[in-house]
Amino acid sequence: MKRPKDRLHRVIIIGMTPAGITAANKLGELGIPVTLADTDPDMDAKLARPEWHLPSGVPFNHAHRPGLIRILRNPSIQCIMPAEIVSVKHSPQGFRVRLKKRPVFVDPDRCTLCGNCIQACPVSVDSSRKAVAFETRRSLPGRVLIDKRKSPLCQEECPLGVNVQGYLALTRAGKYAEALDLIRQDNVLPGICGRVCTHPCEAVCRRSDLDESVSIRDIKRFLADHEVNCGGRSSGDPVQATKKEKIAVVGSGPAGLAAAADLARYGFSVSVFEKENQAGGLLRYGIGPYRLPGDVLERELDYIRSLGVAFITGSLIDPVKDIEDLKKRFDAVLLTIGSCRDRMPGIPGEELEGVWPCLKFLRRIFSEEIKSLPAKVAIIGGGNSAIDAARAAARLGAEPTILYRRRQQDMPADAGEIRQALEEGVKIQELTQVVSFCGRNGKLEQVKCIPTRPGKPDSRGIPQPVMGSESEAFFQDFDIAVAAIGQIGTLAAGKGLEVSAEGLIMTDDVLRTNISRVYAAGDAVSGPSSVVEAMANGRSSARTAAMDLGAADALPLIPARPKDRPFPVIAADVPFHARPTIAERQAAVRKKDFLEVSLGLSEPQVKEESGRCLQCGVCSQCLLCAEACGEVNAIRHQQVCEESVEQAGVLIIADPHIVPSIKGDDVIRVYAPPGTRTDVNAMMVRGFAAAARAMSLLENVAHRPRGHAMAISQPEPALISEIRLGVFVCRCNRSMGWVDDMDTYIEALKHAEDVVHAEVLNAACLPETTAYIVKTVMQKGITRLVLASCVCCPLNFVCSACTDQRSRLKHGLFSGTGISRSMVEACNLRGEVLRIIADDSELALNRFIRLMNRSVKRAKRLKVFSMPARNYHFTTAVIGDCEASLHSAWTLARAGMDIVWLEAGANLPRQLQDYPNLTRWEQASVMELSGTLGDFRIRIQAEGSEQIMQAGAVILGERARKTIQYIHQEGLPGIYIDAAIQESGQHGIPFLYPGATAIPGLYLADPPGVQVSKRQKGEAAAVLAAAVMPRGPRQSKGFTVQVDENLCRGCGRCLQACPYQAITMKRNELGIWTSTVDAALCKGCGNCISVCPTGAADSPYRNQAYLEQMLEEVLGNSELTD
């Protein structure tokens, strides 16, 4: 560090270890803003590690749960988890940390942990875990996590981006309709693509690393057929045209259909123009019905019609002449006119009768204009069209021969179709180049061929055919020759629309033509392609058109996947399992007609086949979770990895494994050197010490109270005597079921005495629902509230049973809303009632009614909470001159707090003398100590006279601890402060932070048994003392014990029972001593209540009468109505 840093008032803590957490908690209490980051997503799960269990056996996450929840609720603490720390750099203001916030695809402020999404999720990672899951309901933050990996290859490779894994997962779960819906989101022609798609997805399927790729296409076909077979709908959700714009699509091939469907779904009115009498384009006239039956096409067209698309058939649109006219009638025009002119080989004899361009040939056959053929038919080419031509010809009595210039294995046609063609008697003559057609009288008779041999492989690895010499030429007799060597564009360059030399429409990257509001897609732009590619292209143009028309909002949100999260490794125990074979009609029979050859997969086959999917992306993005989440709306599939730069004045590294290494004296490191034994108490002390150092580094930035003040509790809004009861019942998103009679009961409750509002809410812990409760309370003047949710008490303290949801709801209800905690009767409906609905709904209803009845009854009897007022001094006294005490004093001095150092030895370091806020009192000898937090009295002997010094907090050195008596109760003997730490099997030691004592506000500079340096121990004590000083009004906690003075006999049993010095005794006018409770110190455990002989001590919240009534009610000895 060359120059001192001008540190920002913020601390970054990396690593949610016990040390990191304790540091965050103390800094949070000190009001210093904190950013807490870790790679783990769940504090609770992380802190449950066995090596971090406390010596009492209690796991850290349980013991410190209240602190963890306070961290979440503290507005100045920002928790970033899971996060990846990319880089850490020094900056003039401290540190600059670049981190990636990993998406978990859930909004933690909304998730209710109801578990509906988990129920719905079809992806099982293993037997116990779905793709969406949570550790426990105690998770912090309390939200589910979605395990999403990078995009599965099948989806990546699909031109349409169909969520293959998603529909396979749904299929496996038997949710066929949902699966089909998911396909249709991206592919409106599932029945067609399920038959004729070139399925690039299967080519990349990772399953083939293991055995064979999954039969994705066949599953798609099954889903589409299944819908028809089981009488399901083949219509989409009717889409209302929400937009005024009208769009014309010219051409009803795959590109046009896909574009039209999308545009309709965006809300436009769409008209599709088709020159033929029936829509479908190449799908109808280019593919044989034995592959794609006509009714399949009709069905898909019906579906598209149901989306609101109008088809205008028999209407030839000339893309050049008619454009202007169309533009007048429509707001945008999409040209998806295909490239339906066959390319001809350009060899002699093409004009002969008997020489056919393939598409024309097929159209004539499929439109039944040709009904029979002569035997000798040659097909030139090796693509799917060539096969189609051959198979169609075979069905009309021909014996077709395919003449192909490469090897058979190089044919681009689908291997399955080649096989089927061969079965049907089609011959393939490979390595044959046709060089001319020969005929007589204008009629084809022979085809002249020259053999070829495989030459150098081209870019795709396929050998280029090298033609032999003219001398090798031979002739073959054919009556018909079909040229199936591809298609070319139909358009000629003219004015208006810009067209390429190949006759294809020219567009920009996003498929706009040179004419405004005219778009083009499909083969007309790209040249011949596959069905899916054409469709994908069509959709792209639709998207561009929609964007240009200002309809960006109508575009569906696209779920995001983290690009850098790898697929799970294929488990070694996945058994080998081949693809299923598909039933087909026998060749001898099928070649006699045009009926479909393939019979498709059976349902059991599909079940098994979908089970073969390796679920590469884990979460399949089927979005069933979002649907199950419903109104809660907490699922965020669109979340992306956010990279952010956090600036802070101080950096605390608690977990070195997750941070890139950084040098520097001012980096605070709170982890044990490698190889040392994990001691959780030592970790905590290191955490405190880190907070202390952070506090010192940010010296004087924070305002510290000085002198002394009366800290009065925030005035509780008084309980208005008029009872206007509001009843709010949370059904937890119906996640555990619901009984309609419960609604009926709540409905009836509206008419009950004193009830002004009764309502069942779907999820009370949602921000807007909580706000609604607050609003209703105000609007209806509700003075007493029954809150039936998962919250078990409305009190202002966090107990280890609290959850993120509970505390969130309480926070929303009581923070600055004017609703008093004393107005609210809370009952744990979820735990007591909803839980059992699934097993016994009658019992659940019965319990519900009882619970609601007694809650309503109790709400009417609510009492106002007490308001403890206390005297606070803001000076800390440090007693003792050991090394640890020195560091305590020093830390507090640097942080700008008022300190008196008593019994300070003579050898005071020079640096310390400069602090004006430090008073050193060498000669003072401390006689005894009394009082508690805020109000300690220290009896001192100095220079021969005795005096009392007051302090708000006290730090005792180790020698001082053993020699100075603490007097808790005036008139009774004192004790020496115990430094024991809770240990399994040992009675009588309350739960305390290391360094803290059972006396609130009293800390030990050098607690024995904690293996860290004296310097760190001293610093830790300093931060404990600093954090305990009140920074705002103390609120009533509501559960503190009260003692009835008239009943108290002064036996003193409570005094002995209380571990926190909350009870003191004073003499009354009868001359006897009675107890009083300091509400600020009482923790509400009630141990004093059980030893009180007269019942003078009782809790105002859940008192003896409450417990007795509770017993009576749960034991069923009480009328339902009472």
Added chain:
Amino acid sequence: MAFQTLQDRREKIPSEIKMVRIPCTGRISKALLVKAFEKGADGVALVGCRTGACRYGSGTLTAQENTDDARRILKIMGVGEQRLRLATFLPDDAEGLFEFLKTFSQEIRTLGKSPVEVSEKSATKAIDVQQVARAVSKYDIFSCQDCGKCSSACPLSLTGKSFTPRAVASAMIAGDIDSPMVIEGIWSCLTCGRCYERCPRAVNFPEFVREVREIYQDAGIKAHEPHGGFFQSMMRVQGSASLNMDRWSWLPESVHLNMKSKILFFGGCAPYFDIFFRKFLGTQTLNILLDSLRLLNFFDVQPAVLSNERCCGHDLLWTGDEKGFRKLAVLNAEAIHASGAEQVVTACPECYRTLAVDYPRHGIETKFKVIHLYDFLNREIEKGAVGFKPIDAHLTFQDPCRLLQEEELKLLPRKLIGHLKPRSFREISESETGPICCGGCAWNGCDAYVKAMQVNRLKQARVSGRDMLVTACPKCQIHLKCAMEDPFLGQALSMDVKDLTSLIAQSIYWA
């Protein structure tokens, strides 16, 4: 925490398990444990944190002690100690808890229904004005002359408590039956009978109070019951007919009993008291029973005892629970009749008064004669064949109210003390107030004023070096010891407390 995990996991927690959430096991008093049985539980598990993991340090230990005590009491009462369990877990041990709940509920299912009969809760009604009026006339409250002698004798009034029999009487006559002052007064009265003794018109104020308490109970106006109502609960539990009690198994073999004897010894509640007050007072009321039996043996009587002896019902009667009292009385009377005993000896003033006076008064047939042990001892000692060892103490004596109310018995304790050989004996107070109640009679009305009264009493007792307080009722011993427990005044109040029966048993010998 662990239970919550089970709830969250929707584990099939046995449906008979009903959960009451508590802040800490140490919060749960013995009273609440026993009340659960009174209210119909077949088994009770107190579930909390494992030793060393109690957030408040002492909760688990307190719970252990309370559970142990309550178990011992349940055993004596014949409810069965197995029905109450303390189970502790670490917060992450949901499996352990689940296993325990399943096992425990299986165990309870094997044990079957609890023998405790749940008394039907009668619907609470408004105070029956007619009934109050009848009581006013029955006890001739009208004849009060408003002279104030009662108030100047009432030990509570004397401490400064705003209660006087006179004021309550006047209010009742005026029909003010439910003002806080009257209600507080009715429940505060110690029923010691000092007022009755002084009243020139002999208005039996204690009996009147008792009857009004019955009316109050019916109207749901409850007493403030000290000890969380433990004793009332315990007694109501004993009202169940099918208990198989274990009252006497603790007796040493040196005590000789004869179950066919025509003389039956009725022990009273001492066994429960000693367990209940074990931790704090070191109460030794059980010795009264043991010493009584030894004295009977000493005079060659081998009495019978009732293994199913219930509480006599005194405390329920004086808390206004007449129904509860009646159940106990009927069960006891039947048991005594079945034993064939003709004489019932008891050392407890309350048992004596209840069996001898209140059973017949409430129409319970008693075909036996009730004798106080002191009566028996006095007659035997006066035969003259016994001597007494010297007692190295300066004695004073605390009168039990229930003996004072019986003319023929009230002088007996002093007669017996007269036989003893202490260093000296002096009455507690020379003043005119006379004997004062120990401050607790039917486990109600204990408060700061009662304490102040006891403190004064003990201070007076300590005057001029008296160092042993002789008592004749277990409750006097309990309550005065409790007063001595004061952390501040304890030094000034502390003295030996010995029951008269024990003192006699320890010093008597055949001359």
